[in-house]
Amino acid sequence: MKSDFKFSNLLGTVYRQGDIVFSDDGKQLLSPVGNRVSVFDLINNKSFTFEYEHRKNVTTLDLNKQGTLLLSIDEDGRAILVNFKARNVLHHFNFKDKCYQVKFSPDGKLFALATGRFLQIWKTPEVNQDRQFAPFVRHRIHAGHFQDILSLTWSPDSRFVISTSKDLTAKIWSIDSDEKDLASTTFAGHRDYVMGAFFSADQENIYTVSKDGALFIWEYSAKKTEDDEDEMEDEIDISKYSWRIAQKHFFYTGQAKVKCVTFHAKSNLLVVGFSNGEFRIYELPSFTLIQQLSMGQNPVNTVTINESGEWLAFGSSKLGQLLVYEWQSESYILKQQGHFDATNSLTYSPDGSRVVTAADDGKIKVWDVASGFCLATFEEHTSSVTQVQFTKKGQVLFSSSIDGTIRAWDLIRYRNFRVFTAAERISFNSLAVDPSGEVVCAGSLDSFDIHVWSVQTGQLLDTLSGHEGPISALSFSQENGVLASASWDKTIRIWSIFGRSQQVEPIEVYSDVLALAVRPDGSQVAVSTLKGQITIFDIQEGKQVGNIDCRRDIISGRNLEDRFTSKNSERSKFFTTINYSFDGMAIVAGGNNNSICLYDVPNEVLLRRFIVSRNMALNGTLEFLNSSKMTEAGSLDLIDEDGENSDLEDRIDNTLPGSRRGGDLSTRKLRPEVRVTAVEFSPTASAFAAASTEGLLIYSVNDSIFFDPFDLDVDVTPQATIEALNEKEYLNALVMAFRLNEEYLINRVYETIPLSEVLLVATGIPVVYIAKLLTFIGNFSLESQHIEFNLIWIKSILSAHGSYINLHKNNFSTPMRAIQRFIGRIVKDVTALSKDNKYTYRFLTSTDGSVIPEGENNEMPDGDDEDSEDEDEVVQSEDDDESGWIGFEGKDNKLPVGNNDDESSDEERI
Known part of the structure; x- marks a missing residue:
């Protein structure tokens, strides 16, 4: 069992707060998700999340025009400089004040920072300058605003910066001291906060927008007098020129x-987002309304536009x-x-390509693991969804x-086709599905019985009685169809x-059972108890093994009101x-704490411990007690300072008191708490997922960058391989x-082999390399354009070594799922x-030259007849009843089915 898992992606959360930024080529979108930063590739349909973490939630970020440096800043003013290409952290820096916005200059040499009411200009770190111990060097600091600065804008030539503030004004600043006189202007006249100020393309006009919906157009002109009309001067007198309001417009x-x-x-496009969820697109300076749309009832917090002006985020x-x-x-x-609300459960699809999550908001979301995008959302449940599970x-x-x-x-088809209910209305908290998919079982905290339904008819088949406490967990064995149940009565x-006798003997655990997992082969069952133990029992003999x-492995963390360390x-x-x-x-475990632990089952030792989050905005992430913040009235962090804010919207608290589930409901204000509600290994055995407060965390084993030779000797070299080829x-x-x-070498040999030699090579390859070859084809084919070539390879390997693969299923689970994922991806494109x-x-x-006659021969190949009613209907393949392979009705089109475009949700990436 591999234990070198690393954080690879964050799903389930696409945006939290702060700025969103397009890359300069417009293909990537950077979005802050809590204390991390996610990047969405809009062209290649992929996403990833940077591994580094801030101490608080990210409020602003920016990417330089060259696309090499990313600067992100959290709520406390702590900044992290990152190499965007290599994804490596270069430097940490503390600006020691709340930062509202950061912007790199168009030439990339400087960046401007709005900290409080001050405008700071810093030099961008460069490779050719030796600044190992001080990569950040401040170039200039400007003070002139009386309240916090809200936004910054650079001029296209990187000579000036416009800042807008809560003091109802905007100011223009010069980077060079020589031009200070040209840029010492205050733009006043608005009656509310100035939310943004911008230069026109020729820098002849400046546009300012205020919070109350007013747009002022400023131009640099001279005040006309009678002397100026009489005399035409050869030289322009700069002293007579100043910025004046040329036009006023209002959004109403x-x-x-x-x-x-x-x-x-x-393109002279002005995009405005409003507090009622509406956004508008105007063309300036004519102030022509181009479009007016709404994205919901909630405020639009941030907006950005890519370099070409085609995409708005x-x-x-x-x-x-x-x-x-x-x-x-x-x-x-993109619509994600x-x-x-809090995520309650997750489950992997059998091929490992999708993850399904369920949450307290009553929604079920299907996420694509490779791309990180949500494929579908189900909203039929009217209350919290407690658990989800796939059939085999x-x-x-x-x-x-x-x-x-x-x-x-x-x-x-992405639809709900069956609903199961009990004889009385009870809330279900646990779920288990028979491997054959014929029976579904559920348990509840309201009833001590286990309900069993038939999937085909939807009828309640049986009620299993025996437990003397609420049912806490259910799980089916994937091999022999045995059901294991755990309860608060300290038994499993x-x-x-499917047996004749339903009489079972309880297995005593001597503590309340919180979670249960059955080993995939059905020989053992593991339970997690309230005393912090993971106990393993043999199912056949009913004995503890x-x-x-x-308890010593768990980092529970301390809350802000605690007067002790973690x-x-x-x-x-x-x-x-x-x-x-x-x-x-191995067993992976998580709970209402800041730890995800990976245990080795035979040796009963801890292999790895993963920290869920280092976000200090969450309860349970701190370890040590800071006595300087402890007073007689409690922690200083618990003091509500919202009433001191200058903005009315920040002072008003719209949250319900005690509205977070799982906390002390007697307290008026509750802070989000770090916890893990569900963990599950991927069927490919190369990753596992954890549903946490921050989102859906994916930890995977990435061994593609390591040189790991297999059965190597002196004669095997890249040069000898090329010569043999x-x-x-x-x-x-x-x-x-x-x-x-070496991946590049395998790729070259694989694509060089002629099509006529594929079957011969696949037949003669030693069985020890079959798993490696199938894994390579499964991963390579996702990016390859040669669909038929890859399918011929797969068919040749399975034809030659099918019996060997069938006898060693446990060694070929990962390669076969990789192959199935590849075919599942192409089938939707091919059918469409x-x-x-x-x-x-x-x-x-x-x-x-010939006309197709009307009649029975006027049919499309492969069943694509226009009048065919079962055009998209799929049938189960009779050759394999376990692997989930399906084929379309027609000629040898044996392909697994992917997503149906016609039934996809509105959150699918268009």
Whole structure:
């Protein structure tokens, strides 16, 4: 079992607060997610999250024009400079004040920073200057505003900066001392906060926008007098020129206020976001309204526009929503939204390509692991969804909720096709699905019974009685169909659902059972107890075979009101969720604390401990007591300072008192607490996911960058491999490439082998390299354009070595899922391409001089007839009843089914 897992991505959260920024090429969008930064690749449909963390939530960030340096700043003014290309942290710096905005100059040599009411100009660190101990050097500091600065804008030539403030003014500043006289102007006249000020493309005009919806257009002109009309001077007198208001325009939005504004100088587009969720696009200086749309009822907190002026990006912090809108075609490039409330459960699809999450907001979201985007959202549940689980084939998803229903979802057509309810209305908190997909079981805290339904008929088949306390967890064995249940009565029970006798003997645990996991082969069951133990039992004999003491491994963290360190805290010294790895050799565990622990089951030792979050804005992340912040009245961090804010919107508290689930409901104000509600290993055994307060954390093993030779000797070199390839010794060259385990070499040999030799090479390759070859094809084919070539390779390998793979299923689980993921991705594109070009094919075949007669021969190949009712219908393949392979009706189109475009949700990436 590999233990070198590293943080790889953050799903489930797309935007929290702060600025969003486009890269200079307009292909990538940077969004702050809590104390991390995520990057969405809008062209290649991918996303990733930087591994580094801030101490507080990120409020502002910017990327230089060259796309090499990323500067992000949190709420306390602590900045982190990152190499954007290599994703490495270069430097930490503390600006010691709240920073509202940071902007790199267009030439990249400087960056401007708004800290409080001061404007600071800093030099951008460069490679050719030796600043090892002081990479940040301050160039200039400007003071002139009387209140906090809200926004900054650079002039296109990097000579001037415009700042806007809460003191109802905007000011223009010069970078050079020689031009100080030219840029010592204050733009006054607005009656509310100035939210933004911008230069025109020729720098002849300046546009200022205030919070109350007023737009002023300023121009640099001289005051006309009678002497000037009589005399035409040859030289212009600069002293007579100044910035004056040329035009005034108003948005007339009623009670709505301007929340954000941006301007694209090249196309003269002004984009304004309002507090009622509306955004407008104007053309300046004519002030022509081009479009007016709404993205919901919540405020638009940030807006940005890419370099070409085609894509607009919006962020709404209350809903965690992120939009990228193409205004010319009036279509969404990206429309993503995270869960509004805490995530309760997660589950991997059998091929490991998707993760499904359920949350307190009653929504179920399907996430693509590779791209990081949400593919679909189900909203039929009327209350919190407590657990989700796939069937073994991965086409059906089940969910339980406290609204008293169990729902079955079709993930081919993305719809709810079955609802299961009990005889009385009870809330379900646990769920288990039989591997065959015929039976679904659910448990509740309201009832001590386990309810069993038939998936085909939807009827309640049985009620399993025996537990003397609420049911806390259920789990089916994937091999023998045995059901394990855990309860607060300090027992676990093993049920044979399909057996004749339902009498079972309870297994005593001597403590309240919080979580349960059955080993994939069905031989053992592991339980997590309230005393901080993970106890392992043998299912056949009903005896304890192992015990892991977890109390010393858990970092519970201290809350702000605690007067002790985390070491002395007894809070959450237990795990509430555990999961077995595919081989049953490791267990990953998480709970209401700041730790995710990976344990080795045979040796009962801790392999790795992962820190969930270092965000000090959450309760439970601190370890040590800071006595300087402790007073007789409690911690200084608990003092509510919102009433001192200058803005009315910041003073008003709209949150419900005690509204966070799982806390002390007697307290009026509750702080978000770090916790892990669900963990699960990926079926590919190379990753695991954890649902936490910050979002869905993905930890994976990335061994592609390491040189890991296999069965290497002196004669095996890259040069010898190329020579064997040139001499057409394809099998020998492929084996040597795998021995060297160099990806570029394997790729070259793989693509050089002629199509006529593929079957011969696949038949002769040693069985020890089959898993490596299948894994390579599965990963390579996702980026490759040679679809048929890859499919021929896969068919040849399975035809030659199918019996060996069937006898060693446990060694080929990861490669086969990689192959299945590849085929699942291309099938949607292939079917969509066939449907879109149906009439083109008919036209091309009818232009050869012959007319296709109407009648029974006027059919499209492969069942693409226009009048066919079951055009998209899929049938189960009779060759393999376990791997989830499906084929389209017609000729040998054996492909797994991916997402159906016609049934996808509105949050799918367009």
